[in-house]
Amino acid sequence: MAHDAPNPTDVLISEVGPRDGLQSVKATMPTADKLRWIDALVAAGLREIEVASFVPARLLPQMADAAEVVAHAVRHAGVTVMALVPNLRGAEAALRAGVHKLTMPVSASRAHSLANVRKTPEDMVEEVRAIAQLRDAIAPGVKLEAGISTAFGCTLQGLVPEDDVIRLAAMCVAAGADESGLSDTVGYANPAQVRRLFRRLRSEIGSHAGAAHMHNTRGLGLANCLAAWDEGVRTFDSSLGGLGGCPYAPGASGNVVTEDLVFMFEAMGVRTGISLENIIAARTPLAAGLPGEPLYGMTPDAGLPKGFTPPR
Numbered sequence: 285m286a287h288d289a290p291n292p293t294d295v296l297i298s299e300v301g302p303r304d305g306l307q308s309v310k311a312t313m314p315t316a317d318k319l320r321w322i323d324a325l326v327a328a329g330l331r332e333i334e335v336a337s338f339v340p341a342r343l344l345p346q347m348a349d350a351a352e353v354v355a356h357a358v359r360h361a362g363v364t365v366m367a368l369v370p371n372l373r374g375a376e377a378a379l380r381a382g383v384h385k386l387t388m389p390v391s392a393s394r395a396h397s398l399a400n401v402r403k404t405p406e407d408m409v410e411e412v413r414a415i416a417q418l419r420d421a422i423a424p425g426v427k428l429e430a431g432i433s434t435a436f437g438c439t440l441q442g443l444v445p446e447d448d449v450i451r452l453a454a455m456c457v458a459a460g461a462d463e464s465g466l467s468d469t470v471g472y473a474n475p476a477q478v479r480r481l482f483r484r485l486r487s488e489i490g491s492h493a494g495a496a497h498m499h500n501t502r503g504l505g506l507a508n509c510l511a512a513w514d515e516g517v518r519t520f521d522s523s524l525g526g527l528g529g530c531p532y533a534p535g536a537s538g539n540v541v542t543e544d545l546v547f548m549f550e551a552m553g554v555r556t557g558i559s560l561e562n563i564i565a566a567r568t569p570l571a572a573g574l575p576g577e578p579l580y581g582m583t584p585d586a587g588l589p590k591g592f593t594p595p596r
């Protein structure tokens with residue numbers, strides 16, 4: 285279902301399941317199932333969806349149909365279709381396919397950066413610059429996000445200095461990224477740390493500060509999103525059924541569950557533009573495309589409170 289005009293919303297929930305979720309499972313979801321699932325996400329009211337990554341199929345066969353998935357998703361008016369690109373070659377393919385937004389994984393941990401994209405953080409800043417130049421030349425309307433991975437710690441490197449995180453985000457923006465957010469790749473973050481880092485990020489790069497991308501590995505995903513909300517963050521990445529995790533970050537597990545995040549905000553009276561009933565229903569095509577894969581989520585398991593209507 286297309287959205288001719290987006291609902292008025294207070295937060296943007298950016299669904300990453302078709303990319304972060306599917307890269308983390310062994311099975312490859314058939315393309316037709318992916319498309320049905322994306323349609324259900326749109327019908328629930330999602331306005332930004334990360335639908336694929338443009339990476340070598342030998343690394344992630346789950347993403348081999350990225351161009352076809354993008355070509356389908358962009359038919360939904362009013363939905364920002366995003367794809368992850370690790371390098372210029374991926375960006376060229378994603379722009380050719382017609383994405384509205386590119387997201388790049390730029391890790392503040394040198395060890396994770398080398399494991400994930402075989403480049404140092406500084407080399408990735410140069411990749412951001414090259415991709416921004418390509419975007420400016422051939423698709424100036426396309427947004428470019430540089431998400432700072434391992435911003436709250438890394439299973440390979442351990443501590444990641446906060447100064448490194450903030451400096452890297454500023455370098456990405458200076459290199460041409462429109463926004464730079466913070467990612468808790470391996471679920472090390474706590475709310476106090478989230479408040480501190482997002483406050484520093486916003487004071488360093490102002491309106492270029494991007495999304496909170498939280499993983500629920502230690503059960504703090506929602507608490508961390510709330511802490512980011514307190515600091516003025518208004519874009520949150522999450523994944524239907526809580527699937528997700530970087531295959532090159534040992535110990536990484538699922539993202540914040542979209543259904544629970546929507547419930548939290550709606551129950552607080554913060555408008556997401558997403559129907560809780562329909563987002564829970566969107567689990568059906570996801571489950572059909574990934575038989576046997578466990579889906580997470582406290583709200584879908586428990587059900588909505590009796591007579592629930594979000595306060596307005």
Ligand SMILES: CC(C)(COP(=O)([O-])OP(=O)([O-])OC[C@H]1O[C@@H](n2cnc3c(N)ncnc32)[C@H](O)[C@@H]1OP(=O)([O-])[O-])[C@@H](O)C(=O)NCCC(=O)NCCSC(=O)C[C@@](C)(O)CC(=O)[O-]
Binds near residue numbers: 339468497
């Ligand atoms: C960056 C590379 C490609 C370097 O991999 P490499 O092997 O160093 O690449 P290369 O430049 O040496 O090229 C090797 C071959 O791959 C081809 N190639 C090169 N690039 C591409 C491309 N884009 N698409 C298709 N093919 C490509 C290239 O053309 C060449 O082909 P050949 O000449 O041998 O036939 C690789 O390491 C890679 O793809 N890494 C990405 C891994 C990944 O997807 N990680 C998960 C996403 S990050 C994440 O999950 C974190 C996040 C975002 O969710 C936030 C958080 O929680 O932190």
